[in-house]
Amino acid sequence: MRSLRMSVVVIVTDSSFGNDVLKAKLPVLVAFRAEWSGVCRALDPVLADIAKDFGGRLVVARLDIDESPQTGPRYNVTAIPTLHVFKGGAIVATRVGPASKANVAELVKPHL
Template sequence: MTDADFEPKVVKASGPVLAVFRAEWSGVCRALDPILADVAKEYAGRLTVARLDIDRSPETPPKYNVTAIPTLYVFKGGKIVGTRIGPSSKGNVVELITPHL
């Protein structure tokens, strides 16, 4: 995900999207990667998982008040309907997305 495609692929998506604001240098973000891969596979067809690197795409995070990483937002119908900031287990991620599927 990049600044250029964030709006069409996340905000204007037809279904729920888990948008993850992250950075490659963050150990916490890297630890979250396999969890996100599992969630993406497990919820394929019901949820899109989109990762945005804040260093490569610096314009989007301030638009959504991202001040810490990782920040996980669930977008649905163009609005943020769920938020989690900081380290997360798979259980935390599933708990965040389940009400919006």
């Protein structure tokens, strides 16, 4: 992972996804997003807050679908933003579209 601190949002790519997400010891919230999307950019502060609030219990990651185009289709990402919670290498929860901090917290809490 690009950062050792767990209270930050980690950037993952096609090449790092296996190690950073699928082999992670903690649950991982992955935001599949694109920089050109206003809805995705609006989610960035929410992701930062979730990373801070759940640091040490959850990894929060972002994957840009334009820079890393192979991973999204592998996990049925057809719209952005798509939030997938991975645990033990498998998707255990999903949310598509805009989300508030409360929405994201509700998505991840059962999997901590």
